Amino acid sequence: EVQLVESGGGLVQPGGSLRLSCVVSGLTFNNYWMHWVRQAPGKGLVWVSGIDTAGSSTRYADSVKGRFTISRDNAKNTLYLQLNSLRAEDTAVYYCANYGSGRPYWGQGTLVAVSS
Amino acid sequence: DIVMTQSPDSLAVSLGERATIDCKSSQSVLHSSNNTNRLAWYQQKPGQPPKLLIYWASTRESGVPDRFSGSGSGTDFTLTISSLQAEDVAVYYCQQYYTDPLTFGGGTKVEIK
Numbered sequence: 001e002v003q004l005v006e007s008g009g010g011l012v013q014p015g016g017s018l019r020l021s022c023v024v025s026g027l028t029f030n031n032y033w034m035h036w037v038r039q040a041p042g043k044g045l046v047w048v049s050g051i052d053t054a055g056s057s058t059r060y061a062d063s064v065k066g067r068f069t070i071s072r073d074n075a076k077n078t079l080y081l082q083l084n085s086l087r088a089e090d091t092a093v094y095y096c097a098n099y100g101s102g103r104p105y106w107g108q109g110t111l112v113a114v115s116s
Numbered sequence: 117d118i119v120m121t122q123s124p125d126s127l128a129v130s131l132g133e134r135a136t137i138d139c140k141s142s143q144s145v146l147h148s149s150n151n152t153n154r155l156a157w158y159q160q161k162p163g164q165p166p167k168l169l170i171y172w173a174s175t176r177e178s179g180v181p182d183r184f185s186g187s188g189s190g191t192d193f194t195l196t197i198s199s200l201q202a203e204d205v206a207v208y209y210c211q212q213y214y215t216d217p218l219t220f221g222g223g224t225k226v227e228i229k
Contacts, residue, residue: 035218045158045166045209047218059216095165099213102172104156109165 002026002105004096009110016086016114022079022096022107030054030074032100036081038092039109048094049081064090086114118142118212122221128229135197137224139210144190147214154214157186157195159206160223166209170195202228 008020022034036048049070050059058070069082079096093109119142129135145154153173158166168177170186173193183198197204205228210221 037218044223045211045220050216061217102152102154104168104171104213106165106168
């Protein structure tokens with residue numbers, strides 16, 4: 001059974017930082033691109049970032065470029081998202097996702113709330 | 117970027133009736149190497165993560181009732197609920213995973229008439 005389990009969310013002040021993690025099991029992690037998707041309260045789904053199998057190629061949405069960093073540790077089957085310079089508009093549930101086999105897999109999400 | 121346009125924004129259907137949601141992509145999401153459309157449909161209920169219903173445009177996820185079906189190819193896709201049940205009240209999203217950035221439709225809210 002494929003499982004993606006996110007963690008690391010929480011309440012943080014504007015300008016603060018958080019690191020999200022996503023532990024993946026049940027698939028060959030280092031074979032696939034991985035992605036982060038977020039959903040602000042009451043809003044739709046938005047892709048945030050993606051990373052290639054080796055971690056050498058990364059992509060970002062314009063809204064987070066220069067503030068967020070995606071990375072992965074293939075030895076630990078873990079995906080990361082470092083969130084810096086957080087803003088109120090970054091408040092959202094963050095999901096990790098995989099599409100490599102053609103069948104999407106998503107985690108349950110972790111909530112990031114940015115507020116003073 | 118591929119723009120995904122869903123219609124309608126909301127839909128009210130009587131119990132047992134058919135619900136149809138359309139999704140149009142600004143360019144083809146057909147993967148020529150294996151002739152699959154990189155298009156998924158999700159159902160989301162309040163307070164829950166999105167639930168995968170359909171992938172490859174028409175492959176129903178395991179455990180999803182067969183009243184849900186997906187069709188279409190290239191740029192035009194449809195999600196059909198053949199006989200709406202009370203538990204189908206939700207927001208439905210289409211998504212292309214053909215290329216980065218992955219993009220989603222704006223969502224369609226389905227309610228009971």
